[in-house]
Amino acid sequence: ANWKGGDGKVGHKFTCAAYKRVGEDMTIIFGEDKDVARQDILSKVRFYAFPYAVHRSSIVGRGFLFVQSDSSLAVMSLPTPILSNGRKYPRLRAVILHWLTMKEYDSEVCMDDFELASVRSELKSAVDTYDKNNEVPVLMRFRCGHVAVGVAPLTPDFKLCKILGKEYYSSGEGSGALQLNIDDTI
16 A cells, blocks of 8 residues: 555545554454444445435434445445555445334344344434434444444534435435445545
């Protein structure tokens, strides 16, 4: 990797903390580092994910944004698709988004996945108590087995998310799952 100059997009000062967090073995150990990694991922997709969430919630009601990836949390949190060994990540880094109600979660997700069923009470609490004008409940799941529930601040704000959601997804494009390629949104 060209650490001094970056790859033309991102320089060393920007990437150093992320690579330190994942280490040579590409795993994130500490809870605080996992929090930062999840925030980094959401910040990369927020201008598409949160309008999607606001749009879908206006159609199907209260629920949560289900963010999944077939890559690990460590890989997805890196600012570029270059692994800590300097090699390019061989697959597309992407997240799949769904807006699910708790009823859909119970009937479709929990039936097939006991790991996701284990966070049900925390998720239900987040869905029941979030402020739809300022927050989005989020369930994240990664290939490495990392699962997390949280409530993210709505960025951009609700009014802009509503406008963008209609513009992006009113044609029916956002009626099911939405795939966002991380490296296309940088």
